[in-house]
Amino acid sequence: MALILLAILAGPLAAAGLAKLVTAPDRVAWPIRRGPLRAPHGQRVVGTAELAAAVVVTVAPGLLASAVAVAAYAALTVAALATRGQLCACFGAARLAAVGRLHVAANATGALAGAAVAVVLAVGSAAATDGPAWPVRVAVATLAATLTYAAVLLADRRSPAPAAAPCTATVRAVHVYVADDCPSCRSLKHLLRQVEPARLDTVRTTVVARDAELPGDLRGLGVPCAQGLDAAGRPVCPPVSGIGGVKGLVDRVTIVAAVRSGT
Template sequence: MLSSFLNDLVLPAAAGPLLVAGIAKIVADPAQLAWPVRSGVLAGPRGPRLVGVGEVLAAAGVVLLPGRSAPGLALLVYGVLTVVAARTKGRKCACFGIARLAAVGRVHIGANAAGALLSALALALPAPASGLLLRATAAVVGSAVTLGVLLAADRRLRDAQRTTSPCTEQVSAVRMYVAEDCPSCRSLKHLLSASEPDRLALITTVTVAKEAELPGRLHGLGVPCAIGLDRDGDPVCEPASGIGAVKALIDAITLRNVPEGAHER
């Protein structure tokens, strides 16, 4: 009973996230992805699509392969994804293409590890002679659930951005955190290049590693992010995260005399 449940339903359903992630990477514009690989065959712009094709093929294999081949393949794929997630913790997630997800964290690592654990359990049990229609149906359900979770997460993010209270305190300067290997940070810097020189002089740019834990109220945020400062250099309002929010915070700076030491480093 347990063997049939895992191999006929759970394992094919676990192919759903692989299918959705693969298709998302294939159809997405590589230039819009925060892709972490910078060298080798998997580097951009072809890297995301190569990985996407691999994920689609792996999902098909988990559904179509007979016997213990399916759980063996799933164990390999989810094991690799767990290691990759652990090594890229803190970086922007391109897992589902341009879906607006947070940086890679414990949820990503835990979800992949859970997939590997279920695959290992299914591999250890006798493989039932299941029908292809049942397995394909389970894969479709897994894909639908994955899409639902992504849409819900995206909707919550949009709602949070719309309902964030505007900063009503005076912002005299901004401390902005970026990383060298960060496409979003480069886009933000390009966007800010059109700002007034006096406004740019009031931005202190701090370059950090992508996986670095940011201080104070910025803890848990990914780059680019920023915090507004008053005339004494103390934080005001809530931190801003993402290109649009950081740009809005910088646009809210009250232009006065440029304080000494407020420069880009």
């Protein structure tokens, strides 16, 4: 029974890890904006760690599996405490509630459950410590992951997409940030070649390293991303990311016709 509980604990870790790995970074409101786990790579690092932890918790010997479960859920508890009030990126792009008490409590419960299993395995009877073969544990973990993600999808469908306040400021120019090794950036470059020359002249492009920290409000966004500017070059409107967001911002630019002086 103890090993079955560990397999159940592995399910949400696997679901969360896979969701982070298969979701494009520009679709995730990643809450970490500084350090090695900042966007856009932090999402992949955390997802890989969660998936690896799920595998160990599922197939490793009992005490090792329970120790990894405790460590994983304790780390997620600390992360939930540190990001309270920010959008939840636990399961990729799913529109879940902001990180709050429920997230903290759920992860803390997982850590406590893992600790309880460790105690049972350390001092329990043979009946308590002898568990099913690893294929059964894998099946239980897979079922738990499937049910977890099904619940996430159901909550996602019931959650309306957050409506951004419309920006009414006049955009006169756009500062675009791209990277050389970014496939989406190359697609955006090809797309922008099709806009009229006068509009293209308002676009300023900066090439950054993929792991470089972007300035100001752009921190935490993946490339390509862009900031709208007014006639004086000051930022206006919230920054955008992704091919569609940047192209839409460029299309919003107000073109001012040049005035010729007469004689």
